[in-house]
Amino acid sequence: MATTECPICSRHVRTENLQMHVEACLAKQDHPKTPFCSPSPSAKSKSPITSRTPNRSPPPQNSPSPSPSALKKRKRSTPDDVSAVPLAERMRPKDLDDLVGQEELLGPGSLLSTLIQADRVPNMILWGPPGCGKTTLAHVISKKTGCKFISLSGVTSKAGDMKDAVDRARGERKMFRRRTIVFVDEIHRFNKSQQDFFLPPVEDGTITLIGATTENPSFEVNNALLSRCRVHTLKKHTPESIEKILRRALRDHAAGGVRSLMQTQESETQSNGDTTSQGEDGKEVSIEAEDEAIKYLSTQCAGDARVALNCLEMALQTAPMDSEKHVLRVSATHVQHCFAHRQTLFYDRNADMHYDVISALHKSIRGSDENATLYWLARMLEGGENPLYVARRLIRIASEDVGLAAPELLPMAVSAYQAAHFVGMPECDVVLAHVATMLARAPKSIEVYAAYKRAKQSIHAWDKGALPDVPLHIRNAPTKLMKELGYGKGYKYNPHYTAEELKDQTYLPDELLGTNFFEEAKTDRDAGIGIYTVAMMLIVTLRLFRAKYYNVMLEIFYSMRLFVFGIVMVFLLQKSVSVPALRRAVVMTLVLALYTLPVEILLAEFVEPSARNLAFAVMSAVRALSLLFFAYVFVRPPARASKRTLREYCLFIFTYSALHFSSELFFHLGSSSMGFALTYATVLWAIIALSSYKLYFAIDTVLMNGSLRKVCTC
Known part of the structure; x- marks a missing residue:
């Protein structure tokens, strides 16, 4: 017997009776013109009309009215009892306009x-x-x-x-x-x-x-x-939208019915003497919720409306009630107590958050932000991430981002992986934090990473047929036949030859001779800035000589001395002595070193050489800026720099500049005795400081020449 499901009541009836059955279902609905709407739950619960035979069941007989307890039991067993439905489900919007967010x-x-x-x-x-x-x-x-x-x-x-x-x-x-x-x-x-x-x-x-x-x-x-x-x-919902949802739930009758249903259930236990019934006078129970309680829930639920409504429902069910005023008070303290035992850390080890957080950790280390590094590391470990996965990523960072700038950190990262494997969580968290902080503070170099990337690209971009063969002189020749074929012939064992004798020995295929994977781009912006600055310095120097300004050479020398100071400063900040670091140091310090040249142009073009007071005031003000810079670095050195060495160096420069500036001031005021005394003090400080700290011995000659020249010219 073939049956078909009725589209109105979802019951299976015989196919030949389907049309009659559908007409009967449509006749029972309040709106016969809505056959295209989904069946309501009440329609599903009604028995379908499968026959036109009238109901012949006997009429109901009069029966005594049920007792109140029986009514309560019947109400509690009703499947549509609203108390069995969570607040989050009861507050589900029914219309598009009711959606929040x-x-x-x-x-x-x-x-x-x-x-x-x-x-x-x-x-x-x-x-x-x-x-x-x-x-x-x-x-x-x-x-x-x-x-x-x-x-x-x-x-x-x-x-x-x-x-x-x-x-x-x-x-x-x-x-x-x-x-x-x-x-x-x-x-x-x-x-x-x-x-x-x-x-x-x-x-x-x-x-x-x-x-x-x-x-x-x-x-x-x-x-x-x-x-x-x-x-x-x-x-995810914003705190404002969550707050709107919670306030709507408090205003809605369903939210107030939570406590009313609790009172009904509590009254059932009155016969046992456990609790006393509340609300028996029929008065409605009002709800008073503090604004701090609502704001606390809206900010702590992490944008999850279901979590916020469930916590609000728990607070309503357990909040104390003023039986005299029939007021249910929800305080911020009570809400915090209900929310205290809920896990608020949202982290998925296999979904997008897993990759987003590890990406944030990697980029924080690359950006030398140790605070962000520790935060994202804690987010992963406290969220249940496998510490070995984090350790593997740290090993990758040690080679990709730190590289040759601090090669000693690669074995440190490998040791961290072994420690995490031996110790495990939660003890290995400090080990990973230790290495992650070292990587964040370390100087960065992607020289190897970029060079290897170019090497891979050269292989995949090869368009001249098969890849080049290995040159014969560097091939492996373990057998006599291979040696007879020329394998290894002409190879010079490097330890047995000098560099001059090995200069003709090559290791790349002939088609790739001259390839340099470490070569920088031809349009190097830093190099262009450096060349431009040097050219400007030469042009300005020629103009100053033509203007016959009296202290051109002295100011040029002061600029070069400050240039050396700046290079040393940048080296200390980077903790690197590589060629890219030197280029960055030159570019970064040229601007600081040549700060006097624009002033010299103004003085040469618009100020007479006799105006010594104005010249001295301008030059002193500009030099004071560099002095303040060194003082600031001394007080607040960067986190990734060697603080002790940097502070010693800044103290040396600060003291030297202060003594030198004081000597110039006294010479300008006409006190030659104090000027000479401070000049010799400057020279003495330079000798003692440099011999004590042993900071870049090349500065010693420059400083001594500058100070002695000042003494001689005075």
Whole structure:
């Protein structure tokens, strides 16, 4: 006997009686013109009319009224009892206008909102964090459109449920020309074959698929199915939207009914003497919630509306009530107590957050921000990340980002991996933090990383046929035949030859001779700035000589001396003596070193040589800026620099500059005796300081020449 499902009440009836059954179901509905709406839950609970035979059951006899306790028991056993439904479910919006948040996706005039209003819902994937409204949006679509709505779950639904849903959709389309929306919650839980099952009905339009997932659809949804669906990203709620949802829940009758139902249940235990009944006078119970309590929930739930509503429900169920005033008071302290035992750390070891946080850790180390490094490391470890995974990434960072600038950190990273393997969590967290901080503070060099990348590109970009053969003189020749074929012939064993004798020996194929994977780009911006600055210095010097300004050579010498100071400073900041570090030092310090040249131009062009007071004031003010710079570095040295060495160096420069400036001041004021005394003190300090600290012996000659020249010229 063939049966068909009724599209109105979802009951299976004989095929020949289907039309009569559908007409009877439509006649029982309040609105006979809405056959295209989804069946209500009450309609499903009614028995279908399978026969026109009148009901011949005997009329009900008068029976005594049930006792109050019986009514309470009956009420408690009712399946529609509102107390059994969580607050988050009761507060689920029923209309598109009731949705809070997601203004970019569902705001007035948005694409999705327009499609929903026009009943043209396409196949889509709703992607967002938990509690952002994915399932709610699907239910709103079911009530807003004239389509039959079938809900499946990626956790509980099986192949039979999926096949039954598609069969029902085909019946709807064949008999009533009505579309069917199949909503699959947690669609990422379906395997590949289960997801592929929806491809044919989605392609031919039998169903409109709406999937909801918290995982990245690019990785968790099959490409074939993903190409037929539009992905809509839902963002987590802001604290403002969460606060709006909570206040709506407090105003709603469902929120107030939580306590009323509790009172009803408490009154049942009155006979046992456990509690006293409250609210027996029939007065309604009002709720007073502190603003701090609502704001605390809205900020601590991490954008999850379900978490916020569940915590609010717990607070309402356990909050003290003023029985005289019938007021339920929800304080911030009580809400914090209810929220204290909830895990608020959201971290997924296998989803997007896993890769986002490790990317943030890597970029923080690359940017030498040790504070951000420790924060993201703590986020991963406290979230349950495998410490060995973090240690492996630190090994990669030690070679990729630090590289030759601090090669000693690579074995440190390997040791951290071994320590994490031997010790494990939670003791290995400090080990990983130790190495991560060292990597963050270390100088950075991607020289090897970039060079190896160029080497790989040269292999993949080779367009001259087969790859070049290994040159014969550096081939392996373990047998006599290979030696006779010329393998290894002409190879010079490096330890037995001098550099001059080895200069003709090559190691690259002939086609690649002259290739330098470490070569910098030809359009090097730093080099261009350096060349431009040197050219400007020569031009300005010539103009100053032509103007015959009296202290041109002295100021040029002071600039060069400050240039040397700056180079040493940059080296101390970088803790690197490589060629790129030297280039950066030159470029960074040329501007600081040549600060006097623009002033010299102004003095030479617009100021007479006799105006010594103005010249001295201008030069003194400009030199004071460099003095303040060294003083600032002395007080607050950068975290990645050697603080002790840097402070000693800045103290030396600061003292030297102060003595030298004082000597010039006294000479300018006419006190030659004090000027000579401070000049010799400057020379003495330079000798003692440099011999004590042993900082870059090349400065010694420059400083001594400058100080003696000053003494001689005075």
